[in-house]
Amino acid sequence: MTAPLLEARQVRREFGGGLFERQRLVAVSGASLRLPQDRPVVVAIAGESGSGKTTLARLLLGMVPPTSGSILYEGTDLNELDRRQRKVFRRQVQAVFQDPFGVFNPFYRVDHTLTMPVAKFFPELSRAQRLERIEEGLRAVGLRAEETLGRYPHELSGGQRQRIMVTRALLLDPKVIVADEPVSMVDASLRATILESLFRIHQERNISLVYITHDLTTAYQLSHTILIMYQGNVVEVGDVDQVIKAPKHPYTQLLVRSIPFADTKRRWGEDPSEVSTEASVTSAQATAEIAESAQTVDVKESGTSDGGCPFADRCPQMMARCHQSNPPLVLTDPDRAAACYLYDDAPPLTEQQIGELSYGGLQDA
Amino acid sequence: MSRADGRIALRVEDLRVHYHTERGPVRAVEGVSFELYAGERLGLVGESGSGKTTTAMALMRLIRAPGRIESGQVQLGDLELLSLSDEQMRQARFARISLIPQGVMNSLNPVMRVGAQITDTIQAHQEGLTREQLQERVHELLGFVELDPSTSRMYPHELSGGMKQRVGMAISVALKPQVIIADEPTSALDVVVQKRVMDTLFRVQRDLDAAVILVGHDMGLMAQCVDRLGVMYAGRLVEIGPIQQLLEQPQHPYTRLLVSSLPSLERKGVFRGIPGITPSLLDPPPGCPFHPRCPEAIDGCATRVPELLTVVAGLDGNDARHRQQAACHLHTGVDV
Numbered sequence: 001m002t003a004p005l006l007e008a009r010q011v012r013r014e015f016g017g018g019l020f021e022r023q024r025l026v027a028v029s030g031a032s033l034r035l036p037q038d039r040p041v042v043v044a045i046a047g048e049s050g051s052g053k054t055t056l057a058r059l060l061l062g063m064v065p066p067t068s069g070s071i072l073y074e075g076t077d078l079n080e081l082d083r084r085q086r087k088v089f090r091r092q093v094q095a096v097f098q099d100p101f102g103v104f105n106p107f108y109r110v111d112h113t114l115t116m117p118v119a120k121f122f123p124e125l126s127r128a129q130r131l132e133r134i135e136e137g138l139r140a141v142g143l144r145a146e147e148t149l150g151r152y153p154h155e156l157s158g159g160q161r162q163r164i165m166v167t168r169a170l171l172l173d174p175k176v177i178v179a180d181e182p183v184s185m186v187d188a189s190l191r192a193t194i195l196e197s198l199f200r201i202h203q204e205r206n207i208s209l210v211y212i213t214h215d216l217t218t219a220y221q222l223s224h225t226i227l228i229m230y231q232g233n234v235v236e237v238g239d240v241d242q243v244i245k246a247p248k249h250p251y252t253q254l255l256v257r258s259i260p261f262a263d264t265k266r267r268w269g270e271d272p273s274e275v276s277t278e279a280s281v282t283s284a285q286a287t288a289e290i291a292e293s294a295q296t297v298d299v300k301e302s303g304t305s306d307g308g309c310p311f312a313d314r315c316p317q318m319m320a321r322c323h324q325s326n327p328p329l330v331l332t333d334p335d336r337a338a339a340c341y342l343y344d345d346a347p348p349l350t351e352q353q354i355g356e357l358s359y360g361g362l363q364d365a
Numbered sequence: 366m367s368r369a370d371g372r373i374a375l376r377v378e379d380l381r382v383h384y385h386t387e388r389g390p391v392r393a394v395e396g397v398s399f400e401l402y403a404g405e406r407l408g409l410v411g412e413s414g415s416g417k418t419t420t421a422m423a424l425m426r427l428i429r430a431p432g433r434i435e436s437g438q439v440q441l442g443d444l445e446l447l448s449l450s451d452e453q454m455r456q457a458r459f460a461r462i463s464l465i466p467q468g469v470m471n472s473l474n475p476v477m478r479v480g481a482q483i484t485d486t487i488q489a490h491q492e493g494l495t496r497e498q499l500q501e502r503v504h505e506l507l508g509f510v511e512l513d514p515s516t517s518r519m520y521p522h523e524l525s526g527g528m529k530q531r532v533g534m535a536i537s538v539a540l541k542p543q544v545i546i547a548d549e550p551t552s553a554l555d556v557v558v559q560k561r562v563m564d565t566l567f568r569v570q571r572d573l574d575a576a577v578i579l580v581g582h583d584m585g586l587m588a589q590c591v592d593r594l595g596v597m598y599a600g601r602l603v604e605i606g607p608i609q610q611l612l613e614q615p616q617h618p619y620t621r622l623l624v625s626s627l628p629s630l631e632r633k634g635v636f637r638g639i640p641g642i643t644p645s646l647l648d649p650p651p652g653c654p655f656h657p658r659c660p661e662a663i664d665g666c667a668t669r670v671p672e673l674l675t676v677v678a679g680l681d682g683n684d685a686r687h688r689q690q691a692a693c694h695l696h697t698g699v700d701v
Contacts, residue, residue, distance in 0.1 A: 048555040157642050158413075187412040188582050192626040193638030214556065217585075217628035221636065244630065258556040260585035262627045264609040268560055268589040 003075025005208065006093060006176055008033040010351055011059050011069035013052075027055040029232040030069065033210075034355035035176060037074070040206040041359045042199075044219035044240065046255075047229035056229070057180045057212045061095050091121050094169035096198075098181040100161035104153035110164055111149050118171050137167040140204070141197035159190030166197055170205070177201075180212040195222055216259055220244045225360045228252045231310040237329065238336025238357055248338040251311045309340070317342060329354055334363055371684065373440075374576040375401040375424070375462070375544050380437035382416075382423045385430075391646045393419040393432070395600040398673065401544065402686055406570070406577045408587040408608070410623075411597035412643055417580045418467065420597070421546045424578075425464045426454050441544060460490055463542035465566075467549045469533030473521040479532050480517030483507075486539045506535040509572065511565050527558040531565060541573050548580040563590055584627055588612060593686065596620050599644050599654035602673060606689030616676050616691040618661045653694065665694050674698030 010030045017024030033056070035041060047053045058064045059071055062078045071078045073089045081089055097103055104113060114137070118130045125133065135145040141163040153161060162182060169177050179198060183191040199222055202209050213219050219226055219240065226243050228236040228251065236249040247253045260268050309315070312322040321341055329337040330346035337349055337357055349357070356362040382394040394416040401407050411417040423434050426446060439446040441462055449457065458464075466472060474482055483506055484499045494502070504514040510531040521529055530550065538545060547566060551559040563586070570577050579591055587594050588608060595605040596619065604617040615621045622639045641658035644650050650657055656666035676696040679687030 048557065160642065188584065189412055189623055189626055189639040191638070192628070192636040193640075196636035196638055199634060199636060215628075217630060220630055221628050221633055254557060258560055260556075260560070260583070260589040261629070262584040262588040262612060262624070263629075264588050264612060 002037045003072070004034045004355070005037045005074060006035045006060060007072040007355060008056070008060060009070050009072065009355070011056070011066040011071060013055050013059060013064060014067045026232045028052040028059065028066075031056055031227070031229075031234050032351050032354040033060070033227065033358045034361075035208045035210070036359055036361055040202055040208045041225070042202055042209040042211060042223040043359055044211045044213060044223035044226040045229060046213055046216055046219050046226055048214055048255075050231065051229040052232040053212050053214075053229050054180055055232075057095075057178050057210065060210060061093060061178055062089065091172045092175045094172060094174040094177050096162070096165050096169055096177060096179040096182045099185055100158045100165060101153075101185070103165060104161060106153055109150055109152055110156065110161075113164060113168055114149075114171060117168060121172050133171060134167070137170045138164075140170060140201055141166050142193065143167070157190070158186045159194060162186055162194050163197055166194070166201070170201055170207075174207060176208045176210065178210040178212070181214070182211075183218065184214070191218070198222065216244055216255060217261075225358060227358060228255070233310055233326070233339065234329065234354075235311065235340070236336070236338045237354065238333070239360060242333055242336040248332050248336065248343065249311075249340050250315045250317055250342075252338075254314075331357075335360065371686070372403040373400050374403040374405075374442075375578075376438070376440040377401075377420075377424065378438040378440070380420065380423055380439065381435040382419050382428055382432060383435050384432045386647070388647055392600050392649060393646060394423060395649075397437075397597075397600075397602045399595055399602060399605055400685070401576050401578060403543075403576055404574060405593065405686070406567070406579060406591040408591035408594040409578060409580045409597060410582055410584060410587055410594060412582065414599075414643055414646065415597040416600040417582075417597050418548055419600075421464065421548050421578065421580050424546060425458060425462065427464070456490065459486060459537070459542060460540040461542055462544040463537045463540070463546070465534055465537045465545065465547040465550050468553060469537070469550070470526055470529035470553065473529060473532060475521050477520075478517065479507075479519050479521065479524070482532070483517070483536055483539055486536050490540055502539070506539055507532075509538065509569050510535045511568075525558075526554055527562055530554060530562050534562075534566060534569065538569055538573065538575075541575075543573075543575050544578070545570065545573075545575050546578045546580065549582075550579075551586070552581065552583070559586070584612075584623065596623065599649055600646055601654060601692065603655065603693070604689070604691040605673070606677070606691075607679065607687060610677065610679065610689050614677070614689075616689060616696060617655075617693045618659050618695070619655045620691075622660075653692070661695060663694060669694070 008031055010032055011028055012030050013028045015025045015027055045053045045056055059066055114134045118133060138145050138148060143163055183194050186194060195218060198209060201207055211219060211222055223240050225238060226240045227234050230251050236243055236252045243252060244256060247256050257269055308323040308325060309327055312318050319341060327339045327341045328348055329339045330343050330348050331337050332343045332346045353362055378398045380394055380397045383390040383392055397420055409417045422428050424439055428434055434447060437447060444457060480503045483503045487499060487502055503517050507514055507516055512528060512531050550566060551562050554562060591608050593606060594608045594611050595602050598619050604620045612624055615624050625637050626639055644654055652667040652669055653671050656662045671692045671694050673690050673692040674696060675688045675698055676691045677689035678699055679689060681687045
């Protein structure tokens, strides 16, 4: 079996805890994720602010080193890549960030953003070939070269700028694009266009995507599998249909119920899987109560307590043992796992299996 | 949803707000008219630059230079807000009409206790209250937004985002206004907290028997929160009507595209964006501002600006709140 393209093995990342700081913040606590070599996949990482999803993205991009655990690129730890391999990694794993306004240098025309990486990574190409490459990249995301090249960033809309960032990533023939909230700062009418261009390049160019978001509906539309994070922990992982349409972890259930759907027949806070109205009233009630306890929790500056389940204080189904130790991920269904003691009978998973589950490859193995 | 009756709480007529730049006037709001009924929740959606926030600020008369309210009328009960003196308007703010601004959680003074910030607002409008009376009001207001009275002694940094948002809300409603304008009140909050904050806002609304204008861009939030929705595009109101009708049978092509671009759990791998880009308000296209992007454009769209007409009379044709209005040449108005 060939080594996975990109892999996170039990990565943990802590911040702070220096000489003068008492508290250490655990941003990511033992997450595993894998992108296979042989087929392109779309994996979503979802959670609220402070869940550790952006830190996990930065770990995958090699922008921050893990405190423990490892990130491997084609089987080699990022720390052990030599200069040449590192350059390959930098080219093949690309990033698209949240803010389409902050990433541009306002003094340069947008061309600069596109010509520079091409010149750096493909010095053998002629000027005309480079331009052709850029124009082709712009077409792939639905932009026309004559409408974008030669302009300054402020002359373009947020949606156009974000698509230029996708183009920039695309120009380097990446194998993976890590997109961190690429549409959260873009208008609703343009979100679909950007997601569509990401989805299209995934399909047409066989590029794997890691889609970081707080929005479960777009995660559902775009991805095959999903990791739900809460306070640094992956609490549920697996097939996106399973996780979003029939969530197992109480936190995922709360998240799914909190989505305001653009459908007046579907009341906010209702559990979509519950049919009887009586039950949905109860679940709406439960949502309100859990959210209420969220208010009290976040005043207490909830850090990850290593003692128990991070969600225990807010969980409507909390049991005594939830405070004693953090539940491991267990296989609740053939293609999904949850970290919750409610599913005690389900078989535990090895790190290897969690990695396979994260991209939907567990059943193939 | 909310307890709306047929009385009009606020009537906006032909509101125009332009920003005067070196390159000419930017027509941010261009002839917007609508009614807000007592006790109702009206949503105002649009992309950035559509004029929704400028409309909200104009209703509060908080437009600053280079912006200017060019024309229009804003009738709030017996007051016509745009013809009031500055001092009269200052008195009307908070007491009659109030704004919960975008990012209000970041507008709190970091070195002042929460209670003091609330009393500041009250004292600016009502003199001669004793310390005990003020304290009582602060506690009542904190209770209103579901915060513990002890919050009044805290500093903003001790509060979570959702709690700060509530404090901002408490300040905005301190004088019990009849009209509350909430500009993206939950856009910086996590989904789970979002619902709680909206629930609080609507409880306050019920307690005050006020009408609410909810400004935002999240159609999901609108679907769950408002009675009627107005859709803005390039400074104009292009469609307005009851929320369910508008989502199920949008009449303006822009609304249609906007609704079909929304993500749902029914469609996977299908993305329907709106092609094209929003026009520059410095040099808006002639005719209907949406015609360059409109897949259904016909003759005349490029030359004549369509009027906002009633196109669906709705369940009860006599009740203006049931009417669906759109500004589009594809429709001829119906008689109501």
